[in-house]
Amino acid sequence: MSKTTADTTTDTTPDRAAEDQDLSAAGSQLSTAPVEGPPNLPSLGVIGWLRWFWRQLTSMRVALLLLLLLALGAIPGSLIPQSGVDATKVSDFRDKNPTLGDIYDKLGLFHVYSSVWFSAIYILLFVSLIGCIVPRTWQFVGQLRSRPPGAPKRLTRLPAYTTWRTEAEPEQVREAALALLKKRRFRAHLTGDAVAAEKGYLREIGNLAFHIALIVMLVAFAWGQLFKSEGNKLVVEGDGFSNTLISYDDFKSGNLFSTDDLTPFSFTLDNFTGTYETSGPNKGTPRTYQATLDYSEGAYGKEKKTLVKVNHPLEIGDSKVYLTAHGYAPVMTVRDGKGKVVYSDAVPLLPLDSNVTSSGVVKVLDGYKNAKGVSEQLGFQAFFLPTYTKGNEVASTFPALLNPVLNLQAYHGDLGVNSGIPQSVYQLDKSHMKQFKNSTGGDLRENLKPGETMKLPNGAGSITYEATKEWANFQVTQQPGSGWALGGALTAIFGLAGSLFIQRRRVWVRATPSADGVTVVEMAGLGRSESAKVPEELGDLAGILYDRAPGAPDPDDGPTEPSEPTDHAEPPQAPEPAEPSISPDPVATAEGAENQ
Amino acid sequence: MTLAAATDLAAAANENLANISNTLIYSSMAVYTLAFFAYIAEWLLGSRSKVGRTAAALTSKTQAKAPAVTVKNAGGTAVLERPQVVVRSAAGTRDVPDGPGAHGGDEQGDLYGRIAISLTVLAFLVEFGGVLTRALSVERAPWGNMYEFNITFSTVAVGVYLTLLALKKNVRWLGLFLITTVLLDLGLAVTVLYTASDQLVPALHSYWLYIHVSTAIFCGAVFYVGAVSTILYLFRDSYENKLATGGTPGKFANSVLDRLPAAASLDKFSYRVNAAVFPLWTFTIIAGAIWAGDAWGRYWGWDPKETWSFITWVAYACYLHARATAGWKGRKAAYLALIAFGCWLFNYYGVNIFVSGKHSYAGV
Numbered sequence: 001m002s003k004t005t006a007d008t009t010t011d012t013t014p015d016r017a018a019e020d021q022d023l024s025a026a027g028s029q030l031s032t033a034p035v036e037g038p039p040n041l042p043s044l045g046v047i048g049w050l051r052w053f054w055r056q057l058t059s060m061r062v063a064l065l066l067l068l069l070l071a072l073g074a075i076p077g078s079l080i081p082q083s084g085v086d087a088t089k090v091s092d093f094r095d096k097n098p099t100l101g102d103i104y105d106k107l108g109l110f111h112v113y114s115s116v117w118f119s120a121i122y123i124l125l126f127v128s129l130i131g132c133i134v135p136r137t138w139q140f141v142g143q144l145r146s147r148p149p150g151a152p153k154r155l156t157r158l159p160a161y162t163t164w165r166t167e168a169e170p171e172q173v174r175e176a177a178l179a180l181l182k183k184r185r186f187r188a189h190l191t192g193d194a195v196a197a198e199k200g201y202l203r204e205i206g207n208l209a210f211h212i213a214l215i216v217m218l219v220a221f222a223w224g225q226l227f228k229s230e231g232n233k234l235v236v237e238g239d240g241f242s243n244t245l246i247s248y249d250d251f252k253s254g255n256l257f258s259t260d261d262l263t264p265f266s267f268t269l270d271n272f273t274g275t276y277e278t279s280g281p282n283k284g285t286p287r288t289y290q291a292t293l294d295y296s297e298g299a300y301g302k303e304k305k306t307l308v309k310v311n312h313p314l315e316i317g318d319s320k321v322y323l324t325a326h327g328y329a330p331v332m333t334v335r336d337g338k339g340k341v342v343y344s345d346a347v348p349l350l351p352l353d354s355n356v357t358s359s360g361v362v363k364v365l366d367g368y369k370n371a372k373g374v375s376e377q378l379g380f381q382a383f384f385l386p387t388y389t390k391g392n393e394v395a396s397t398f399p400a401l402l403n404p405v406l407n408l409q410a411y412h413g414d415l416g417v418n419s420g421i422p423q424s425v426y427q428l429d430k431s432h433m434k435q436f437k438n439s440t441g442g443d444l445r446e447n448l449k450p451g452e453t454m455k456l457p458n459g460a461g462s463i464t465y466e467a468t469k470e471w472a473n474f475q476v477t478q479q480p481g482s483g484w485a486l487g488g489a490l491t492a493i494f495g496l497a498g499s500l501f502i503q504r505r506r507v508w509v510r511a512t513p514s515a516d517g518v519t520v521v522e523m524a525g526l527g528r529s530e531s532a533k534v535p536e537e538l539g540d541l542a543g544i545l546y547d548r549a550p551g552a553p554d555p556d557d558g559p560t561e562p563s564e565p566t567d568h569a570e571p572p573q574a575p576e577p578a579e580p581s582i583s584p585d586p587v588a589t590a591e592g593a594e595n596q
Numbered sequence: 597m598t599l600a601a602a603t604d605l606a607a608a609a610n611e612n613l614a615n616i617s618n619t620l621i622y623s624s625m626a627v628y629t630l631a632f633f634a635y636i637a638e639w640l641l642g643s644r645s646k647v648g649r650t651a652a653a654l655t656s657k658t659q660a661k662a663p664a665v666t667v668k669n670a671g672g673t674a675v676l677e678r679p680q681v682v683v684r685s686a687a688g689t690r691d692v693p694d695g696p697g698a699h700g701g702d703e704q705g706d707l708y709g710r711i712a713i714s715l716t717v718l719a720f721l722v723e724f725g726g727v728l729t730r731a732l733s734v735e736r737a738p739w740g741n742m743y744e745f746n747i748t749f750s751t752v753a754v755g756v757y758l759t760l761l762a763l764k765k766n767v768r769w770l771g772l773f774l775i776t777t778v779l780l781d782l783g784l785a786v787t788v789l790y791t792a793s794d795q796l797v798p799a800l801h802s803y804w805l806y807i808h809v810s811t812a813i814f815c816g817a818v819f820y821v822g823a824v825s826t827i828l829y830l831f832r833d834s835y836e837n838k839l840a841t842g843g844t845p846g847k848f849a850n851s852v853l854d855r856l857p858a859a860a861s862l863d864k865f866s867y868r869v870n871a872a873v874f875p876l877w878t879f880t881i882i883a884g885a886i887w888a889g890d891a892w893g894r895y896w897g898w899d900p901k902e903t904w905s906f907i908t909w910v911a912y913a914c915y916l917h918a919r920a921t922a923g924w925k926g927r928k929a930a931y932l933a934l935i936a937f938g939c940w941l942f943n944y945y946g947v948n949i950f951v952s953g954k955h956s957y958a959g960v
């Protein structure tokens with residue numbers, strides 16, 4: 001570009017300058033991209049500064065810079081542990097690198113995607129985007145309402161050009177050209193001695209739709225974050241769940257969420273099924289992993305059966321119920337010295353590894369009296385191996401229930417649950433508990449198989465491992481706005497395809513009488529970007545028009561067409577003689593000016 | 597026959613297929629190696645065009661004044677029946693003819709080039725067979741671990757190249773560069789990344805696997821083709837710059853770069869290729885988000901893999917924007933395209949190997 005401008009400034013004949021202006025009018029408004037000038041200094045005053053700032057923010061250059069920053073800013077979050085993804089990793093990292101941890105904390109690097117600076121980048125980008133789209137849309141509407149600019153004086157200077165001489169009358173040629181272009185779905189009209197036509201507006205529509213869709217996606221995503229909720233519930237086979245806040249084990253929600261928003265439904269876990277690879281390098285990897293639920297929608301809905309699997313959540317309204325984890329819940333019965341049952345329940349244990357080695361506790365809070373008849377509390381530390389292999393006492397060797405063994409240790413005393421400090425149901429506070437001893441004076445600790453009982457010493461009672469149930473953990477999420485996000489995403493893809501695959505281009509056909517009585521037809525094409533398609537299409541159009549206005553014999557004084565396809569031929573000279581007699585096309589300049 | 601015996605039999609059949617697959621992959625590597633040598637022969641025997649077209653185009657005095665015009669036939673063979681379209685490049689762009697290709701007009705070079713392409717076709721078929729038998733042996737799409745990604749990836753990249761050739765696009769110059777990296781890719785696959793064929797973890801049991809992973813691999817292969825031509829564009833562009841400013845390029849540049857297409861053609865080719873797959877890459881990410889929504893309970897969680905596909909996407913968007921922004925066209929945009937492909941590569945190798953996340957199926 002710079003080269004031509006330099007050229008024109010060195011030989012500034014008025015002719016040449018006018019011609020360049022004429023040409024740029026022909027190419028003007030071929031897209032709605034903002035016009036770029038050098039970043040000149042603002043005029044004085046607050047308004048001047050604001051206007052300058054706004055113009056910078058909405059320029060392509062700054063949009064590009066912000067996009068680059070967005071990409072760069074996203075990187076640290078993928079390399080540094082994020083509290084939103086894995087909080088334990090973050091605290092591990094902090095423990096290992098205290099100083100670095102502090103610095104990261106200050107910079108928000110443990111929650112990059114909600115940090116101030118990352119938000120600043122994308123908010124600026126989207127402000128820039130809106131500031132870019134609005135004027136572009138108006139401009140595009142203006143372009144649709146006006147007509148394609150008229151033909152520039154010298155069509156030879158356009159990227160694709162062809163010409164021939166015909167006996168047909170100029171009017172006939174122009175009419176034929178107009179009909180042909182309209183038939184090819186060009187927006188065409190007659191201006192002066194030429195037909196001006198344009199096609200490919202879908203490119204602009206696609207591009208605008210794509211950028212607008214990006215905004216829709218962002219808004220939908222933000223909306224979803226504000227109103228979303230996410231809760232977890234561990235359910236043992238046979239137990240039920242109803243979707244109310246108090247039913248959850250833990251619950252998170254967005255800032256604007258209210259409990260009334262919870263979709264009413266309930267379900268019972270009928271059965272969990274897990275099967276696992278039995279051999280090979282991936283031994284123990286789950287193969288089937290599914291839960292059968294009986295669920296009902298609303299408060300009194302009809303009960304229905306469904307299967308929830310890893311890729312198949314249960315969808316009810318805005319809510320989705322995911323199966324996220326599973327484990328075992330041994331059924332245990334505790335009796336006092338007199339044989340009275342004081343506790344009997346399935347106790348969910350938490351998995352420690354991929355072979356579901358699990359641990360947990362049983363707490364007998366009330367109803368138990370010891371051998372002396374005094375009320376006491378009991379606690380059991382449980383350790384469970386679904387597949388016990390001799391010689392491997394501390395870890396299960398397979399995730400399925402092949403040879404389950406439950407290891408128990410028993411405590412008595414005060415569980416400390418009334419002290420007011422919240423306690424985990426999976427941990428035992430042993431500060432006021434004493435461990436039962438066995439006959440040799442060591443700690444009482446036994447491995448039980450299903451059906452077996454461990455006796456507590458001195459008539460203190462017993463605990464029986466009856467059977468094993470399975471439990472499943474369900475995550476219930478509710479995220480409004482995902483429909484909008486999906487709609488935005490689809491629009492973005494189609495808009496993008498339209499924007500990248502469709503070429504916006506103009507075609508001009510000029511027909512003028514020449515000195516020797518025949519008509520000179522000139523055709524030229526111009527695309528938004530240089531493309532092989534434009535000359536191809538022009539060739540097609542010219543071929544058809546040529547059939548309707550066949551060639552006349554060449555005059556002897558000069559070749560109309562370059563006869564040999566050489567690599568570096570001079571531009572054809574033929575149209576030149578015809579030109580001077582025609583006045584500069586007033587329509588072209590007027591149109592160009594109107595659109596600016 | 598008992599159930600156990602039946603499963604054993606099936607397992608044995610699968611093991612057989614897996615072995616056939618391995619043999620086919622090794623055979624394809626052997627054939628690719630032959631193709632590699634044939635390409636080398638094409639470059640060695642082929643000579644730089646006798647006329648030195650690039651130099652001629654860039655140094656002749658008349659050229660600088662009047663931008664060149666190339667004449668093309670439009671509308672088929674009936675030259676005399678139809679008017680010819682005169683094509684003129686935009687003002688300010690260098691007008692340089694494309695190089696003659698690796699063979700440089702040398703007959704023997706051309707012969708070796710053709711042999712190389714035939715061998716590439718053969719190797720492609722063999723490798724395709726390897727991927728197919730691998731898929732049959734595991735009874736699923738062969739995209740469960742990095743070994744499988746790698747063998748599919750190179751098959752698709754070569755497939756894209758051969759398809760472009762079949763469509764009569766001017767891409768023969770890609771051959772040597774492509775096959776070299778295909779050999780590297782396969783070498784990594786069979787040594788470092790090899791994983792015995794096996795079933796998938798439940799999270800991968802979904803038709804989204806077919807949609808999301810197949811488009812991801814395809815996009816990668818096409819981005820790769822785009823990146824190769826971008827690199828060649830950068831070399832060729834500095835070569836042309838040197839000639840245009842009166843410098844004398846080195847012997848190597850003169851011999852190799854002169855035979856490549858013009859910088860403008862390479863640039864346009866890489867733009868086309870990148871722009872063409874960008875919507876598909878957008879789709880890949882969105883499909884991944886939908887799948888993540890079903891599998892993990894959230895559409896987007898900034899998992900490292902997700903983050904890096906987003907970064908890759910933004911980087912390619914930067915590239916497309918740069919081309920529409922004054923002052924960023926040409927070399928600067930090309931650097932952005934390479935950075936974007938670097939992000940893709942890191943997402944593929946780097947994230948799988950160095951960063952742990954939910955997408956831990958790499959099998960390494």
Ligand code: HEM
Pocket residue numbers: 031032033034057058059060063067125128129130132133207211214496499500910913916917920
């Ligand atoms: C959210 C971030 C954005 C993304 C991901 C994005 C992406 C894209 C893509 C992929 C294209 C297609 C390129 C082409 O047609 O060749 C494009 C074109 C365009 N974008 Fe953006 N864009 C973003 C923000 C912006 C902003 C803030 C502006 C305003 C300054 C802008 C202005 C444009 C314009 C004017 C075009 C058309 C260029 C032309 O006519 O060739 N974009 N954008």
